[in-house]
Amino acid sequence: MRIWKRVLYQVKRRRFERELAEELRIHQEMVEDELRREGTPEIELRRRAHLTMGNVTKSLEDSRVQWNFAWIESLLLDIRYALRSFRKTPIFAATVIGTIGLALGLNAALFSIFNAYVLRPFAVRDPYGLYQFGWNTKGDVHAGFTAEDLKSARGGLTVFSDVFAYQNVPYWVSADGQDLWGAAVSGNYFTALGVGSALGRTILPRDDETSAGSAILVLSYTAWKNKFGAAPHIAGKTIHVRGHPFEIIGVARPAFGGLGDIPLDFWVPLANYHDLAEGRDESGPSNAGEYRLIGSLKPGVSLSQAKAALRVWAAQRTADAAEKDRAIGVALWPRGTSIPFDMDLLVSLSPLIAAFGLVLLIACSNVANMMLASAMARQREIGIRLSLGAGRSRLIRQLLTESLLLALPAAGLGFVIAQAAVHFGVQLMFATTPPFLARLLRVVPLEPDGRVFLFVLIAAGCSALFFGLAPAIQATRPGLMYAMRGDFSTGLRGGRLRNGLIVAQVTVCVLLLICAGVLLRGSKQLQTRDFGLDTGQVLALQVQHRFHKQVVERLALEPAVETVAAAWRLPFLDGFCAIPVTPAGRTDRTAAATTVVTPEYFSVFRIPLVRGRNFTAAEATSQAHVTIVSEATARRFWPNQDALGQTIRLEPGGEDPRCKQAPRYQTARVIGIARNVTSGLAPDDDPDTSCLYFPADTSTSTELGLVVRVKGEPEAVGRALDNSLAEAVPGAVDAIISMREVVAALLYPFRAFFWVASCLGGLALVLTVSGIYGVMSYLVSQRAKEIGIRMALGATSVSVISSIMRQALRVTVVGIAIGALLAAAVSRLLASVIVMVNTFDRLAYFGAVALVLLAAIGASFLPSRRAAQIDPVTTLRLE
């Protein structure tokens, strides 16, 4: 009804407005009548009537507003007006759009990645209903299940419409020369997820009964396209995965890559799992179950209902178990997206989010300053409009409309930039990671979607409010009286806001540059870091255990191979395994990192034995009860004593299932002391450098990883070795990795973060410099009259330059101080996120501060020189 009336008003609007005006005129006449009755002289009537009536135009306007869809109308007017003013100053508009667009683009790129991993659900049926489940025991979480558990869950858990299982193959596997990631899944996996096939068929429930004889495999669409050349008749072909023949039965639907953060290349039935994981599987399918169970919640079933049902089921399953294995609680993990969204994730991402957000902040404050300057330049126009009866809120709204109109194309630009940045970033990542890692990298599809677009729009809106609101409020502040008098240049109005914005920019800039500097120094330190072993000429071979002997024999024949060694845990690739021990002469049990190595290990990695001797061949073959300890271990176990000749008692009861290859004997005698080796990014005093080495040899222990020292360029030798081994022992080698690349891969995150931080810091610096330059230029043009007078009164150009520069530098120094303090404060936070980096690196701090200071001097010098060139006569004549 009301809307109808308003619409009617729009139709007959001219009449309505005439009537309203008429009404007010009559009102005025009545007022005049009364005044006349009171005996006011005729000549005074008009004026007095006006006085009583007030601003008639405004009353008219206000009354009209009641009827209108007023905001639409004024919005249209504002938009028309804004577009007209942009046409007049296209460079201004383009600069604003470009600056904001760039910063928005970077943030949107970050959000695209976040969106792809955390927010976008998998392309499966009802992704938000998918929950992985397990139960808690005393002090542990039980999430690995057996086939028996799966059967019972499918039958007993009616809160789920279906329960399926999967087990990721823990490493990549090589299949006919391709490195592939895969998983073994239960037969109902694809049907429960509603994922069909693009070619052939997917794994079906009946495949659960498949015997190991007929191994089948489903490829992902991406793998089929990228790794197998989208061969149209691939279904029915056989490929060899780790030497085992698998029949490809089909290709899964596009856009499906499993339910993890690494998109998978293939799936096999659970029955075929042991073919893929042989030797690699640390607990083995015969051991405790390793199936992950995922249930698809029935529609309408709440989480608490599901939990209650799970509790009953878990209690049933563990009723006969030992006390410590009994379920005392249940756990449900949402599995609808690659990475579940929670507080921990947000906290660990916060430095990144902050860095990107700060760049947007700088861009906004830069633009805010530009808007402020332009608004001040438009003071005359604003003053006139105020004196003609424009309401202040109306003017602010108009200025804000202008900001929003600038933000809208900036959002579009940002969206495009984000797409390009993500694409470029991924390319760059693949190009710069060590080759062995690049072959294994899988990235989920990062295409922006509606969420990214919405994010850009909202971010653009917020930016517009930020860079538009403050200048708008500031610019419409002048009192009517000043405007009437035509005095629009009252000093440094808006100065405090302007200075505040510059301080904020400098602060953020210093902060980002310090971070970049710290990361650079950190990665430089790590690159030159002595890990205690020489990886330069060493290759690690991932070999299947059943081919171990053949490979070792074959390697001995290769001319490029200098030494062959084997180790249970390889440095950098496998973490060392801690077992409980008691050193002689002490009563307390302690944990010590342990590995089993062949005598050649020390020469392959060039680990010097500081004292004592190496294992002999006989000791290695018989697995004698001797051990070599690292210096750190010797110091830790027997401080101020000679470790040589001491014994260590190996305690039973190592809980870690990965430690099952640890020596089984009771005591071992120390025969040598090796130099410390850091197998990773732990600090020097970390127990990681403490290690016990036990003897083995390559022929008897087939479950060890192989390392060889080669002659020549290791990567090329590695390729040659791969070829000749593939010929001699087909399917035996999964991968040959140069240890040099492994170390490079270890350092890669630091380099990547350094580049991101320096790009952001560089951008911040450019924005800050242009911001300072802009403000100083504006101030100089504002103060032209004053400077002219000073010069006329005898000020030298040096004193003019120094006065302007002093003004700029005062603000900069404040910003630098705040920035450095903030950096020191957040470095505490960073220190907890990034290991092995000295977050208080003095050089990084000084470098960043000096850089920003120099940049600020440079940015303010040009405007101040322009000020010094002001010709007093010309300026004064202009007035």
Next chain:
Amino acid sequence: MLILKTLSRGPNHGYGIAQHIRQVSEDALKIGEGSLYPALQRLLIDDCVNAEWGISENNRRARFYRITATGRKKLAEEKKSFEFVLAAIARVMETP
């Protein structure tokens, strides 16, 4: 509320409404045109009053506003809530 109350005594024009409120409140309440006319437009939209052109007491053309049934209902409601608030304020003020 004041406008509706004035109109409940009979149709009147804008000037008359302003005069009436001023006189009755003995100059304590003065409604300026700046708020009177916008308020009248609001009431028109809300169907609380309707308007037609007529001739005023001293033979001028004027727009007369007349209260409608909806308007009376609204007046009653507002009066009730006003009295409620007034009473509440009075109680607070009179509590020693």
